[in-house]
Amino acid sequence: MGLLSKKDLKLITDPLADNNPITIQVLGICSALAITAELKASIVMSVAVLFVMGFGNLTISLMRNIIPPKIRIIVQLIVVATLVIIVDLVLKAFAYELSKTLSVFVGLIITNCIIMGRFEAFALANGPVRSFIDGVGNALGYAGILIIVGFFRELLGSGTLLGFKVLGDPIEKTGVYAFGYENNGFMLLAPMALITVGIIIWVQRSRNEALIEDN
């Protein structure tokens, strides 16, 4: 790797697997439950978080030596909120359609604990370039889980993917519905999102025993 050193590359690959923000650090669960009822929303949310996380980490890292420790959490919140508002305004002016899709997630990005978590745990102690990479890595790890959960919830809950009826029409009884298959409406509710995330955590831990705490 010419562009990234081995250590920097680890900042991207770690959150994708063994240090995943959702399944291992258990951060950002709230938004993972709220918006994964359909795949499109998961993807849009992932992109938005990717942007805010990368640049938020970068900004905090650049300011890390001048932030007064007493009010650092407030400063972090302001940085996230500012970035989110900038994204929202720019989208409203130049990509109105997209901003309509995103609107509901704007508030959720601010409350996403992965962002605050990475500011605290990484950006305050590391240089800007590494912080940016760490932000992107964690956002990708978050995106991965969101998309997996969104995929299964939309497929099993609504029988569609990205709005396309991949399993046939439930009312006209075509496709798999012709054989008596029914959508599971329960998949669309938050508890099943939690269970889906739980299954992912289970699979991940059973494949890598190093992740299991001994107590």
Added chain:
Amino acid sequence: MAKNTESNVYTILFATGMVVIVGTLLAFLAASLKEKITENKRIEKQQNILYAMGVNENDESSVEFVSKNIVGSEFSKYITKQLVINGTEAVEDENAYLIDIKKEAAAAKVKGYQRKLPLFVGNKEGVEYYIIPVRGKGLWDAIWGYVAIDNQLVVQGVFFDHAGETPGLGSNIKERFFMDDFKGEHFLDGDLFKGISVSKGNSDPKNLDKTDFEVDAIAGSTITGDGLAAMLKKDLKLYLPYLKTLKQ
């Protein structure tokens, strides 16, 4: 020189400085983009109104508005009259579509205020459409829309939108499978105003019965559906005195 970032003076100065910088940045950005955003909203309104009366580029199952570039000319082509309603009277106002429904509803709470009720008259292939803007509350935030009816007061098309309903559940009020159900629905039983309810388990999921005053609800979005039905009831009623004059 090492700064003492722990001191109170530094903390207060830092906070003040940060607020000023961030505030200026955001205010500048908001002010410079305001014109574009307002323009986008105006275009969206025209698209929504046209959508309700069936002027759109829909295919099988997606919601497609007429494109941004032609919406202005399409709007003046299909919308023949814009009215402001007062009881059974109507006054023409060529910018009635810019009336802010939210502000009007709030102002109407004051006694004696004459609420401006915009109504758009469209004509497509010889058929007259009357398009009524509606606005109400969903689960999390505002919901609004446009209801197009013909001169027999039968719904010919609707468009709904929302500010923040749950993705995948309440947000589906703006999907075709829900909005299309309203086509052909009646909201009057003879002379009696019934509205259109959004009901669960109405044993008519294909919505074949158009005079039952209900459409099939979306699973998992009871509050949004109830809010939508309440919105239709409340706002359609405001126009009733004028609409009844059309029927005769």
